[in-house]
Amino acid sequence: MSKPSDLTSQALQGYKREEVHYAYSSASWYAYHLGVFLRNSGMPAPRAVGMSRGYSVRCDGAIFKHLGKSNGAELFSVADEMPQPKAADLDIFSQNH
Numbered sequence: 001m002s003k004p005s006d007l008t009s010q011a012l013q014g015y016k017r018e019e020v021h022y023a024y025s026s027a028s029w030y031a032y033h034l035g036v037f038l039r040n041s042g043m044p045a046p047r048a049v050g051m052s053r054g055y056s057v058r059c060d061g062a063i064f065k066h067l068g069k070s071n072g073a074e075l076f077s078v079a080d081e082m083p084q085p086k087a088a089d090l091d092i093f094s095q096n097h
Helices: 008-015 027-040 092-096
Strands: 049-051 056-059 062-070 073-081
Touching (some): 008 049, 027 062, 027 073
């Protein structure tokens, strides 16, 4: 079974605290619990969510790493900002044509 690439709806379910259950450690489970974490942390609702490598989830330009559970809540930390393309990389077609 392949993992879904767009996990925004699952993250929004967690953000809205909807009662759904996903298989433990599935991509949907991580996205759902990231949504809960974002809400509990006072962060805005997720707009674009997908899995990254390992136990990390991409969300709105940042990568959140799953740290485990504490006091009944799943914890995440911002692992890294996603690299932004440089202007020179975006101008590749004008250089070749």
